[in-house]
Amino acid sequence: MLISKELNKSINIQVGHELEASHQYMNIAAYFDERHLQQFAGLFRKQALEEREHAEKFIKFILDAGGTVKIPEIPAPKAEFESAEEAVNLSLNWEKDVTKKIYALVEQAESEKNFIAREFLGWFVTEQLEEVSSMEQLLGVVKMSGEKNLLMLEAYVAHLDD
Numbered sequence: 001m002l003i004s005k006e007l008n009k010s011i012n013i014q015v016g017h018e019l020e021a022s023h024q025y026m027n028i029a030a031y032f033d034e035r036h037l038q039q040f041a042g043l044f045r046k047q048a049l050e051e052r053e054h055a056e057k058f059i060k061f062i063l064d065a066g067g068t069v070k071i072p073e074i075p076a077p078k079a080e081f082e083s084a085e086e087a088v089n090l091s092l093n094w095e096k097d098v099t100k101k102i103y104a105l106v107e108q109a110e111s112e113k114n115f116i117a118r119e120f121l122g123w124f125v126t127e128q129l130e131e132v133s134s135m136e137q138l139l140g141v142v143k144m145s146g147e148k149n150l151l152m153l154e155a156y157v158a159h160l161d162d
Helices: 005-034 038-064 084-111 115-145 147-158
Strands: none
Touching: 005 038, 005 084, 038 084, 038 115, 038 147, 084 115, 084 147, 115 147
């Protein structure tokens, strides 16, 4: 077995966090769908899918390392938002929190001298830079434009992947 019981448990918890993020992003997508902001909704549906893919990467790692997958209970996501700014800010705060959780997993892997896990987790460290940076940028643009100009931001969001 290439994973300790303690690290296995910690990564199972992270699987739960990734799935929780996926659910939260789906609720944020629904919020934007309800407001007829299809580009924003699509962006958050894409984020939801990415978080689910992250959970799957962690699950595959656990299994490849000879561990046991035990997905924890997933809390219900926040369903109502006062504004687009609140929804995007929640996303940014979530990504910052996930970054701390990934760092804690890296520290745990390093303390156990589990270099395989450390190497695996390196991908997530790099991924978090992109996740936090993109949400900070989106929040900044939402704040600058204000709630009344969100329709204009649809074009901005449509070109984020260009």
